[in-house]
Amino acid sequence: MNIHDYNTCFALLERYEVPEHIIDHSRQVALISLCLREGLIVQGLELDRGLLLSAGLLHDIAKMASIENGRDHAELGGEWLDNEGCPEIAEIVRSHVRLETDLAGPIVAKEIIYYADKRVRHVEIVSVLERLADLRQRYGLNSPSLTRLADLEKLTLAVEKKIFSYLDFTPEEILQRCHGKNLLT
Numbered sequence: 001m002n003i004h005d006y007n008t009c010f011a012l013l014e015r016y017e018v019p020e021h022i023i024d025h026s027r028q029v030a031l032i033s034l035c036l037r038e039g040l041i042v043q044g045l046e047l048d049r050g051l052l053l054s055a056g057l058l059h060d061i062a063k064m065a066s067i068e069n070g071r072d073h074a075e076l077g078g079e080w081l082d083n084e085g086c087p088e089i090a091e092i093v094r095s096h097v098r099l100e101t102d103l104a105g106p107i108v109a110k111e112i113i114y115y116a117d118k119r120v121r122h123v124e125i126v127s128v129l130e131r132l133a134d135l136r137q138r139y140g141l142n143s144p145s146l147t148r149l150a151d152l153e154k155l156t157l158a159v160e161k162k163i164f165s166y167l168d169f170t171p172e173e174i175l176q177r178c179h180g181k182n183l184l185t
Contacts, residue, residue: 002086003050006185009057016080022060024123027184030056032116032125032174034183039167040107047109053184055092055113074098103158107166111159118156125175128156 004012013023033052040047062080066073078094081087095101095110096117119125121134132153140146160171169177 002084003048003089004054004058004086005050006053006057009054012058012084013061016061017064018061019064021122022063023057025120026057026060028120028123028125029059029113029116030184031178031181032056032119033112035174035178035181036112036116036163036167038183039169039177040163042168043166045107045166047107047112051088051092051109052112054086054089055096055109056116057184058086058089059093059096059113059117061093072097099155099159101159103162107163111163115156115159115163118152119174125178127171128153128160132156 010023013026018026030053033056034049037047037049037052058077058081060073060077062071062073062077065071066076069076074094074097078090081090081093092110092113096114099110099114101108101111101114118128118131121131126134132149135152136146136149140149164171
């Protein structure tokens, strides 16, 4: 498995000219992912730290390029990371917008990254409902968009329920769990 460390991820973000505000968002996504991982370890569930760190930091690597060229940023980011020799990370990046998963199965890394991304509005850690309200305001321009956002809300809340069914803290406590922690390096 080709997992990048913190410094290698930042070299990739620099090479792909990812703006600082997207990097700041990605740091928060990685932080939430690693906080969730800590809680899951206590419950006896092990997820690969390097995979979560890399996928969290790189999940929006193609966001700005996609805004400029009109392509889906999750797909383009996945292509870039495949080309970088990171197929496991590429798969998670592709899934962070449109997640296909088994809600009855074990927790997997792509669910953690998907969920963590839905907890970060720009750089602020917020509730799922706050984040989705922001997405509706920015992207809910027509009926198909609103339908897709309703589906997104249903799936995100189901993933949240799945993850937190294993944890000894609530979704509302994630900010406290992450506050002041330096898990990224």
